Each structure stands twice: as C-alpha cells, then as structure tokens.
Amino acid sequence: MDPSIIVIGAGAAGLMAAGRAAETGSAHGVRVLVLEKMPEAGKKILVSGQGRCNVTNAAPLETFLMYFGRNGRFLRNAFHRFFRDELLALLERYGVATQVERGGRIFPASGQAADVRDALLRYASEHGASIRYQARIQGIETDAGAGRPRRVVGLRLADGGFVPTQAVILATGGASWPATGSTGDGYLMAQALGHTIVPLRPALAPLTVEERARAKALQGVSLRNVHCTLWAAKPGKEARPLQVPYPLPETGELLFTHFGVSGPLILSSALAAVDALRSGKTVTLSIDLKPGMTAEQVRARLQREFEQYPHRQLPTLLRGWVPGSLADVLAEMSFITGDRKVHTIRAEERETLATLLKDFRWHITGSLPLAASMVTAGGVSLKEVDPITFESRIVGGLYLAGEILDLAADTGGFNLQAAFSSGYLAGQAASEAVRAEG
Numbered sequence: 001m002d003p004s005i006i007v008i009g010a011g012a013a014g015l016m017a018a019g020r021a022a023e024t025g026s027a028h029g030v031r032v033l034v035l036e037k038m039p040e041a042g043k044k045i046l047v048s049g050q051g052r053c054n055v056t057n058a059a060p061l062e063t064f065l066m067y068f069g070r071n072g073r074f075l076r077n078a079f080h081r082f083f084r085d086e087l088l089a090l091l092e093r094y095g096v097a098t099q100v101e102r103g104g105r106i107f108p109a110s111g112q113a114a115d116v117r118d119a120l121l122r123y124a125s126e127h128g129a130s131i132r133y134q135a136r137i138q139g140i141e142t143d144a145g146a147g148r149p150r151r152v153v154g155l156r157l158a159d160g161g162f163v164p165t166q167a168v169i170l171a172t173g174g175a176s177w178p179a180t181g182s183t184g185d186g187y188l189m190a191q192a193l194g195h196t197i198v199p200l201r202p203a204l205a206p207l208t209v210e211e212r213a214r215a216k217a218l219q220g221v222s223l224r225n226v227h228c229t230l231w232a233a234k235p236g237k238e239a240r241p242l243q244v245p246y247p248l249p250e251t252g253e254l255l256f257t258h259f260g261v262s263g264p265l266i267l268s269s270a271l272a273a274v275d276a277l278r279s280g281k282t283v284t285l286s287i288d289l290k291p292g293m294t295a296e297q298v299r300a301r302l303q304r305e306f307e308q309y310p311h312r313q314l315p316t317l318l319r320g321w322v323p324g325s326l327a328d329v330l331a332e333m334s335f336i337t338g339d340r341k342v343h344t345i346r347a348e349e350r351e352t353l354a355t356l357l358k359d360f361r362w363h364i365t366g367s368l369p370l371a372a373s374m375v376t377a378g379g380v381s382l383k384e385v386d387p388i389t390f391e392s393r394i395v396g397g398l399y400l401a402g403e404i405l406d407l408a409a410d411t412g413g414f415n416l417q418a419a420f421s422s423g424y425l426a427g428q429a430a431s432e433a434v435r436a437e438g
C-alpha cells in the first residue's frame, strides 16, 4: 500500500513529525513513511550539544522567542501548542529524564544525545511509522491542476523511482555540517515548487579577521572572562555597537584560531556580523582584556608595576596580565620590541599598552562558510508557510518543519525546540488533513 504521508529526513523535525503523524493517524488508516538518505537517523542530533544534545531551554516563552530575532514571532503559535513541557513529557515517556544546566540549557540526564534520537525513533515506530534509509529524494511532484491550487502527488527518488503519496513533510534541515546529511537538498526541492528561499547565511560560526598573521601568532590562545564588543559602521559614518537580538553575557571565553576568533561570545554574534558585512558595513571587534578594571585603573596599575620592577623586560611583566604569546603580541603592537627593560619605556608607549589592554581591536572580514556553521540562517520564507499547520501556502499537502525554515537562534537548545515543535505540528496537521480527505 502507498504511504499516505512521507516525511523527508529523519532528523529532529522529521522523526517528531513522523511520530505525531502516526500517533494521531495510524488507528485511522494513515500510513507514515520516513525516507532518510543517510544509513542512520538523526546524525545531527548525535553531534548536538557536544554529544549531549541540549534539547531545549528553561527560558520563559517571550525570552525564548527573542533568541530567534524578528522571525521568532512565527513560532509563537506553535510554542503555545507544543513547547518545552510537552517535549520533556514526551521524552520522559520514552525513558529520557532531563536536567537543567547553566543558562537554562536542558540536557538528557544520561548526557547521551543518542538517548534522545532513540526515544524519537521509538515514538515513531511504536505508532507504526516505518523508516527507509539510504533513500535520497530528488524532488516533490505535484499535479499541475489548471486553475486550482497545486497539490503534492508523490516523490521522485534519486534513483528515478516514483512513490505516490497524499502529503509530504519536508524536514531536510539546513546546509550546515553536511557530513550529518544536511546538505541543503530541501531548499532546492522547495524552490523548484515556487517557494522563496531567503538567502542562506552561516549562523553560530567563527569569524575571520584581516589581521591573519596576528591571529596565527595567537592560535590556540583562549581568554576567559573578556568582554567583546562588535562595532559596525556604514561607509563614512560613525561606528555603532552591532545589534544582536538577544542579551549576551557581559564577559565570556574567546578563542583565537589561525583564521580569526571563535568561542561562545563570537558564535552568538556571528550572524549579526555576517549580515552587517553583507549590507556593506565594516565590522570591528574590540576585546576588553581587563573588563574588571576601568581604563584609569589599568593605567595606574601599569604605572605602579613599571615603577616597582624597572629592570624587568616588558613581555615578562605583561605575562602577569595576559597569556604569554598575547604578551609578546601586545608588546609588538605597542612598538616596544627587543629586550627593552621596563624603565626604558616612555610614557606614550605605556599609554598605548594601556589602551590595547582595554580595546584590543580586530577587523572582521567574514565568517567560516555555511558548512562549518552550527546553524543555517535563511531558508524557506515564513510568509509562505502557515504558522499553525506548517503547510505550504503554495503547494497543498506540502508541510515544512525544522531548520529548512527561515529560522535560526542562538545556542542554548532553541534550535532543537523549534525543530521538535514544528515537526510535531506539521505531523499532526498532515495526519488530520489526510484523514479528512478520507
């Protein structure tokens, strides 16, 4: 018998969609099939949260939505119907207890992402959904009904085969971390059906800098408790702090790489930086290496130490302030080279140093590519998707769920919750529609 509903992609959204479609439809003759191109399900779930899978976040609804920026409001309705409590209860039902950690992040108590993936697989299979692996979908076929809305009639497999069906849930994910199976195929399928794809951009990605040689010299240096500010400037205009739609911690960790900068503060600001650069602005990063001290306090302490240890070489003295290789770089940037002892350093040179400690500047050139970003921003335009059923407004019987949609949030469990909620509601709506068709 032909499947009534086909879910494309066995990721977070697809497995949830299959489970819910089968749960609400199996008893009424709705047959659900998941087609997954990889040899196993949920490869991205397995790598998420560094293998621990940060499934959602304890933040209240309004705060939660803020983490998606302007597009967050699209999720309001979905979250009213299937949110954190419903997700955690479902996971609990399939044996996954969870715990809240720093920043409200919620993880399986076992610390194993595989438990989340396996719970979703059981949810789907227990209700009668079946999964076929290594089945890559090429495209979605519709009837070209003259004068009436187009409807899904089936799927074209990569091997040329055709599978008829009444409804399709497109849950192929984004275009990040392609080794997990998310290679962006769904964008092409949706576009071929007439959907608008909002330009794809890397979100949660490390940033690249103009000062490559300096970054290389600092590669591997990790700074804890620094304050970072990204500044954006239109040509000829004054720079302003870059707007990130959610609050960032005052201080955090920053990591230098051979191409630039990474770490939680950078990842969280990356999309805003990428978008500013795309709109023709210049973006600079200012690192405050001593956020616990005012500029005046830094100056005073430097002067005190210079007087106390006049025969010390500068990099040696600076090692009391910052890690070794950074001390060398700061000395060089203050044009204090060689083995100069502290007492030979002029007041202006000391002033340059004090400024650098509070405002260590970098010019941002871009980010690592989509494939290396954790999340793909952009995707199927939300204007073309019903926020209650997740059905396409362009093709009847086509539902879209998960990262394929133009949604991207900060780290913290927000992205997975969006995938689970949209999958759940798309599954339910597809099942109800198929049953209504009889």
Ligand SMILES: Cc1cc2nc3c(=O)[nH]c(=O)nc-3n(C[C@H](O)[C@H](O)[C@H](O)COP(=O)(O)OP(=O)(O)OC[C@H]3O[C@@H](n4cnc5c(N)ncnc54)[C@H](O)[C@@H]3O)c2cc1C
Residues within 6 Å of the ligand: 008, 009, 010, 011, 012, 013, 014, 035, 036, 037, 038, 041, 042, 043, 044, 045, 047, 048, 049, 050, 053, 054, 055, 056, 135, 136, 137, 138, 171, 172, 173, 174, 176, 177, 180, 181, 182, 183, 184, 185, 186, 373, 374, 375, 401, 402, 403, 404, 412, 413, 414, 415, 416, 417, 419
């Ligand atoms: C390293 C990393 C860590 C992350 N950690 C977290 C975290 O802890 N918390 C959080 O909230 N978010 C996290 N994210 C983001 C989150 O994992 C994703 O947003 C989420 O998994 C998206 O779910 P999805 O179902 O839409 O897509 P995916 O999980 O990407 O699933 C899509 C599925 O579709 C399949 N597919 C694609 N094309 C085809 C085709 N043509 N035919 C058949 N099948 C196809 C793929 O193989 C894949 O299995 C992380 C992302 C990365 C990369």
